[in-house]
Amino acid sequence: MNKTSLYEAHLKLNAKMAEFAGFEMPIQYAGVKSEVQAVREACGVFDVSHMGEFFVTGADAQKFVDYLITNDFLNAQMNKAVYSPLCREDGTTIDDLIAYKLEENKVLICVNAANIDKDWNWIESKKSNFNITLENKSEAYSLLAVQGPETEKHMTSLGFKDLESFEYYSAKEFEIDGDKYILARTGYTGEDGFEIFASHDLIQKTWAKLMDQGATPCGLASRDVLRLEVCYPLYGHELNDNLTPLDAALKWTVKLNKNEFIGKGALADHTPTHRLAKLSIEKGIPREGYDILNDNNEVIGKVTSGTMSVVLGKGIALGLIKRDKFPENKVFKIQIRKNIVDATYHTKAFVNGGHK
Amino acid sequence: MSNIPAELKYTKDHEWAKLEGDIVTVGITDFAQNSLGDIVYVELPNIGDNIEKEGTFGVVESIKSASDLYSPLTGEIVEVNEDLNDSPDLLNEDAYTNWIMKIKISNEDEFNSLLSASDYKPLCEE
Numbered sequence: 001m002n003k004t005s006l007y008e009a010h011l012k013l014n015a016k017m018a019e020f021a022g023f024e025m026p027i028q029y030a031g032v033k034s035e036v037q038a039v040r041e042a043c044g045v046f047d048v049s050h051m052g053e054f055f056v057t058g059a060d061a062q063k064f065v066d067y068l069i070t071n072d073f074l075n076a077q078m079n080k081a082v083y084s085p086l087c088r089e090d091g092t093t094i095d096d097l098i099a100y101k102l103e104e105n106k107v108l109i110c111v112n113a114a115n116i117d118k119d120w121n122w123i124e125s126k127k128s129n130f131n132i133t134l135e136n137k138s139e140a141y142s143l144l145a146v147q148g149p150e151t152e153k154h155m156t157s158l159g160f161k162d163l164e165s166f167e168y169y170s171a172k173e174f175e176i177d178g179d180k181y182i183l184a185r186t187g188y189t190g191e192d193g194f195e196i197f198a199s200h201d202l203i204q205k206t207w208a209k210l211m212d213q214g215a216t217p218c219g220l221a222s223r224d225v226l227r228l229e230v231c232y233p234l235y236g237h238e239l240n241d242n243l244t245p246l247d248a249a250l251k252w253t254v255k256l257n258k259n260e261f262i263g264k265g266a267l268a269d270h271t272p273t274h275r276l277a278k279l280s281i282e283k284g285i286p287r288e289g290y291d292i293l294n295d296n297n298e299v300i301g302k303v304t305s306g307t308m309s310v311v312l313g314k315g316i317a318l319g320l321i322k323r324d325k326f327p328e329n330k331v332f333k334i335q336i337r338k339n340i341v342d343a344t345y346h347t348k349a350f351v352n353g354g355h356k
Numbered sequence: 357m358s359n360i361p362a363e364l365k366y367t368k369d370h371e372w373a374k375l376e377g378d379i380v381t382v383g384i385t386d387f388a389q390n391s392l393g394d395i396v397y398v399e400l401p402n403i404g405d406n407i408e409k410e411g412t413f414g415v416v417e418s419i420k421s422a423s424d425l426y427s428p429l430t431g432e433i434v435e436v437n438e439d440l441n442d443s444p445d446l447l448n449e450d451a452y453t454n455w456i457m458k459i460k461i462s463n464e465d466e467f468n469s470l471l472s473a474s475d476y477k478p479l480c481e482e
Contacts, residue, residue: 016393032419033394221393221420283441284397285417308396308419315397337399337415 004049005142005200006207013217020220021113023050028219036225036310038216039189040354043150045207045215046223049142052116053197054109054123058132061107065099067130068123068262070245072255073099073107081169081186084253085245086111086119087263091270093239093248095119100171100184108171108182108197110143112235126262142203146210147193147218147226149354154215155183155194158206168192168355188223190230190353225307228316229351231278237288237304238276238318247320249276274320277301278346279332280309286317286334286343293333297340300325311351317343358387358480361452365428365467366476372452373428375467380429383455384416384447387480392418395447398440401457405433409466413457416447429466431459 002023010017015026026047028035038044056065066073071084080101086094095115100108111119120136127134146154152163159176160183166172171184179202187193196206211217224234233239238248244267245254256268279286286306291299301321309316317334332343364372370388374381389395399415407413407427414425435458439446446454461467471479 027420028393031394225419284399285419285422287422308417310419 002050004047005204006047006049009204009207010047010217015217015219021050023113025050026217026219028221029217032219032221032225033310035216035218035222039148039191039218039222039226040311040351041149043146043148043154043215044218044222045210046145046147046218046220047142047207048145048195049203050113051143052111052113052119052136052138053141053143054111054120055135055137056107056109056132057105057135058130059105060130060132061105062101064127064130064132065107065109066259066261068126069097069099070254070261070263070267072258073101074259076101078104079170079172081171081184083169085239085250086122087245087267089263089266091244091246091263091266092241093235093243093245094122094241096233096235096239098184098186100182102171102173102182110197114236140199141197142200144196144203144206144210145187145189145193146196146215147187147189148191151191151193154210154213157213158209187355188232189226190232190349190351190355191226192355224305225310228305228307228318229309229311229349230353231318231349233276233318234305238320243274243320244270244272246270246272247274247276271323273323274301275323275326277319277321277326277332278350279317279319279334279343280312280346280350281315281317281334281341281343283315284336284339284341285315286336290317291335292319292321292343293335293340294325294327295329295331295333297333298325300327303334309350316350358385358390359452360385360387360473360477360480362473364452364473365470366473367426367428367470368479369426370479371426371428373467373470375464378460378462378464379434379458380431380461380467381455381458382428384425384451385476385480386451389447389451392416392423393420394418395444398444398447398456400436400438400440401433403433403436407431407433407459416444425456427459428470429459429461430463431461434458434460
């Protein structure tokens with residue numbers, strides 16, 4: 001199994017470790033609740049070095065990335081980050097990713113760890129008509145996500161300057177005393193925060209400094225609660241190889257008015273088969289795979305992600321509902337083992353993140 | 357190190373049992389609560405239900421997972437710890453004072469066949 005450069009550091013902190021996407025990753029340290037609270041109220045640090053980093057360089061770098069993804073990359077300003085699905089010609093979803101416009105001719109694409117090979121093979125196969133160089137640097141980079149309202153203070157202590165003017169969803173290359181970092185004001189928690197891409201030894205040093213500064217180490221379990229509280233989708237749950245982004249409430253990321261891109265024709269014609277619902281329950285925890293029912297107790301969908309919200313103290317879920325069965329009266333129930341419980345339908349995210 | 361009181365009996369599924377008269381009090385062990393992490397929900401059984409030895413009588417849930425509870429003994433459920441409805445984290449605070457259910461048993465031999473603290477201890481080593 002793969003280990004990140006921080007593996008020993010996690011063991012020293014008595015992290016509970018488990019396999020995720022072929023990597024032995026920290027699931028939790030002190031506890032999921034306290035880690036979620038640290039990110040919502042102060043500053044938490046996640047080792048997410050398992051994620052993949054592809055670099056696209058050359059005269060057509062921006063054009064190529066814009067052709068690959070459904071969201072608009074070409075018109076994004078310099079240094080902006082763009083979240084987007086990556087689709088096939090038929091509109092089904094290969095992965096979701098963030099593309100960072102680092103320079104006129106240089107783009108960083110960050111992809112899910114479980115999909116690195118699948119994405120790489122796909123992107124490689126599409127590059128022939130473009131003047132670009134494509135590099136998979138996933139094994140050369142470590143990645144930290146530093147998240148929470150006190151993140152800027154911690155980053156300033158690390159030596160990063162002028163962060164007040166560093167916009168949310170943007171990225172820049174930094175050099176401090178000869179050490180090179182790519183810094184992005186992105187994350188997966190809904191809070192303000194930065195992601196730091198750098199070499200393994202630099203990330204080891206940065207992690208140690210953040211620990212000394214009192215930032216809270218956070219594992220993948222709290223990361224999942226945090227993203228679900230703000231209703232961010234996770235590939236393999238709300239998104240998968242068989243569904244389009246339009247089935248998972250991601251219409252805002254599919255820009256049918258931009259230039260030609262892979263999947264454009266199919267997505268323009270596609271009527272979504274599912275709708276994403278945000279549901280909460282008063283008692284118990286809705287888990288992935290549980291049936292969602294209407295007021296006649298007819299099964300109309302399934303929970304795709306579920307957890308206990310630390311902020312709300314309630315069970316929360318995202319679920320895919322068959323579009324033709326989506327109840328107009330918004331009455332939903334969830335079957336938990338042998339009990340059927342009432343669920344509350346939410347039009348907004350369960351928690352408002354504090355990001356800028 | 358897990359706390360394993362010598363006066364209690366145990367199951368391989370990490371429940372504890374204490375006999376007083378013909379009533380057995382049942383909970384989960386310190387090892388179990390520690391392995392689960394933050395406990396956020398306990399599904400309690402119904403008073404009056406009859407339960408078989410090793411039958412499921414409830415569920416404890418942490419944020420990441422749901423784990424079935426298995427009854428150490430056969431009997432009738434006579435009491436459940438309602439405090440756990442509002443404060444499931446009591447199990448994290450002290451898994452032994454915070455019991456889950458009480459059952460009335462008819463066969464004391466079944467109780468005596470449960471694991472002693474010294475038999476149970478090796479099951480708590482990683």
